[in-house]
Amino acid sequence: MAHSHDHTVCVEQALAEAERICEERGSRFTDLRRRILKMIWQGHKAVKAYDLLDQLANEGGSAKPPTVYRALDFLMEEGLVHKIESLNAYIGCPHPGDSHVSQFLICDKCETVKEVTSRTLSEAVMAAATSADFAIRRQTLELHGLCSNCRQGAKAA
Amino acid sequence: MAHSHDHTVCVEQALAEAERICEERGSRFTDLRRRILKMIWQGHKAVKAYDLLDQLANEGGSAKPPTVYRALDFLMEEGLVHKIESLNAYIGCPHPGDSHVSQFLICDKCETVKEVTSRTLSEAVMAAATSADFAIRRQTLELHGLCSNCRQGAKAA
DNA sequence: ACAGTGTTGTTATGCTGTAACATTGTTGTG
DNA sequence: CACAACAATGTTACAGCATAACAACACTGT
Numbered sequence: 001m002a003h004s005h006d007h008t009v010c011v012e013q014a015l016a017e018a019e020r021i022c023e024e025r026g027s028r029f030t031d032l033r034r035r036i037l038k039m040i041w042q043g044h045k046a047v048k049a050y051d052l053l054d055q056l057a058n059e060g061g062s063a064k065p066p067t068v069y070r071a072l073d074f075l076m077e078e079g080l081v082h083k084i085e086s087l088n089a090y091i092g093c094p095h096p097g098d099s100h101v102s103q104f105l106i107c108d109k110c111e112t113v114k115e116v117t118s119r120t121l122s123e124a125v126m127a128a129a130t131s132a133d134f135a136i137r138r139q140t141l142e143l144h145g146l147c148s149n150c151r152q153g154a155k156a157a
Numbered sequence: 158m159a160h161s162h163d164h165t166v167c168v169e170q171a172l173a174e175a176e177r178i179c180e181e182r183g184s185r186f187t188d189l190r191r192r193i194l195k196m197i198w199q200g201h202k203a204v205k206a207y208d209l210l211d212q213l214a215n216e217g218g219s220a221k222p223p224t225v226y227r228a229l230d231f232l233m234e235e236g237l238v239h240k241i242e243s244l245n246a247y248i249g250c251p252h253p254g255d256s257h258v259s260q261f262l263i264c265d266k267c268e269t270v271k272e273v274t275s276r277t278l279s280e281a282v283m284a285a286a287t288s289a290d291f292a293i294r295r296q297t298l299e300l301h302g303l304c305s306n307c308r309q310g311a312k313a314a
Numbered sequence: 315a316c317a318g319t320g321t322t323g324t325t326a327t328g329c330t331g332t333a334a335c336a337t338t339g340t341t342g343t344g
Numbered sequence: 345c346a347c348a349a350c351a352a353t354g355t356t357a358c359a360g361c362a363t364a365a366c367a368a369c370a371c372t373g374t
Contacts, residue, residue: 028371030321050360064324069362074321085242086297088330088361105291116285124281125300128273133305134262140243140299143282148290185340187352207329221355226331231352245330245361 011041014092018080021097027078035059036071037092040081045111046089084113086142091115101125101139107147114147168198171249175237178254184235192216193228194249197238202268203246241270243299248272258282258296264304271304 018037022029039055040047049068056063072090075081079096083089084104091113093102101122105114121141129136146154175194179186196212197204206225213220229247232238236253240246241261248270250259258279262271278298286293303311 028320032322048360049362062323065362066324066364067322070322085299103285105286105289107291108294114289114291116289118281118285118288121281121285124275124278125298128260128275128278129262129300129302131275132262132271132273133308134264134271134300135303135308136300137265137302139301140297141282142242142297143286143291143293144296145286145294146292151290151292185351189353205329206331219354222331223333223355224353227353 007043010044010094011038014041014080014094017096018075018078021078021080025078027074032067033071033074036068037075037080040075040090041092044091044113046084046087046091046106046113048087048089082115084142085140086144101141103141104143105147106142106144107150108144109146109150109153112147164200167201167251168195171198171237171251174253175235178235178237182235184231189224190228190231193225194232194237197232197247198249201248201270203241203244203248203263203270205244205246239272241299242297243301258298260298261300262304263299263301264307265301266303266307266310269304 015034015038018034019029021027035056036052039052049065049072052068052072053063053065056067072081072083076083076090080093081090082093082102082104084091084106087106091104094115100117103116103118103121105116107113125139125141126136172191172195175191176186178184192213193209196209206222206229209225209229210220210222213225229238229240233240233247237250238247239250239259239261241248241263244263248261251272257274260273260275260278262273264270282296282298283293
């Protein structure tokens with residue numbers, strides 16, 4: 001199994017961090033936002049908005065798209081969640097609060113999304129922008145391929 | 158005006174290159190595909206699929222989505238066009254045929270998309286992947302911000 | 315209590331993309 | 345040339361992604 005670990009710890013931590021950050025900033029970490037953040041943290045895969053919608057529906061309510069998208073907007077503004085543009089899906093940020101630019105390694109086989117922050121890579125991005133006299137405001141850096149575990153599985157097979 | 162140039166040259170070149178490449182490969186550069194590639198090259202901005210659809214409709218026919226998306230798929234497979242994931246839009250490749258990975262500088266003001274290929278940046282990407290034991294198959298690298306011209310405009314204003 | 319603000323509910327709609335099958339066009343072969 | 349095989353396009357229908365606009369509710373401070 002990939003990255004065998006007690007995932008409940010990831011979830012707990014993410015929720016606790018979110019709580020702390022919102023507290024600090026005076027933002028309201030409401031029940032809905034908490035539930036949705038928790039759903040996103042069900043695993044280390046990116047989650048689709050309409051899957052969240054379905055889950056909300058299953059929990060009894062009659063949720064509509066804006067409910068989900070508003071929660072996602074909030075979570076993204078607070079830096080608790082990132083959008084993976086190449087998947088139209090959302091993933092929890094493992095280190096919110098730290099100012100950082102995100103780079104993602106997305107396994108096409110097991111779908112695990114790993115957020116990395118390579119200083120070298122960030123510097124290369126800045127250098128490329130600078131040399132074109134371009135002022136970066138936002139960056140999307142998503143690498144698709146096979147993660148370590150799935151590569152080994154492929155070899156073994 | 159940004160990058161003042163005779164844009165008809167860009168278009169001619171792109172179409173000629175496309176013709177040549179498809180010839181070489183035995184792919185069919187049909188009239189439809191040619192028309193759509195030409196539309197995409199109307200400027201140095203990324204173009205939306207449904208705008209292409211509208212243009213086709215204006216040209217008389219009754220075009221439907223699959224017509225456009227199939228042409229786009231073809232053009233992307235041949236490396237003549239790239240998709241900008243963060244915009245859900247498509248842009249012509251200025252140097253098809255060369256095997257390359259693409260990195261894009263996207264101006265949020267004038268919407269110009271510039272494709273760059275920084276060796277340093279590519280190497281940094283590979284290094285980041287390698288150090289995570291990750292095998293890249295596809296990369297999305299899109300930098301949003303202000304291009305050189307728009308920055309100067311901002312200062313002047 | 316009440317005004318003001320922020321959050322959520324609800325309805326409707328727009329944008330993005332594809333599945334599945336019918337029709338037409340192109341190419342190579344006898 | 346006729347015809348089979350395949351590629352390209354047309355057509356219908358629908359699935360998936362996202363937002364505008366307004367209504368209702370909840371929380372805050374006075």
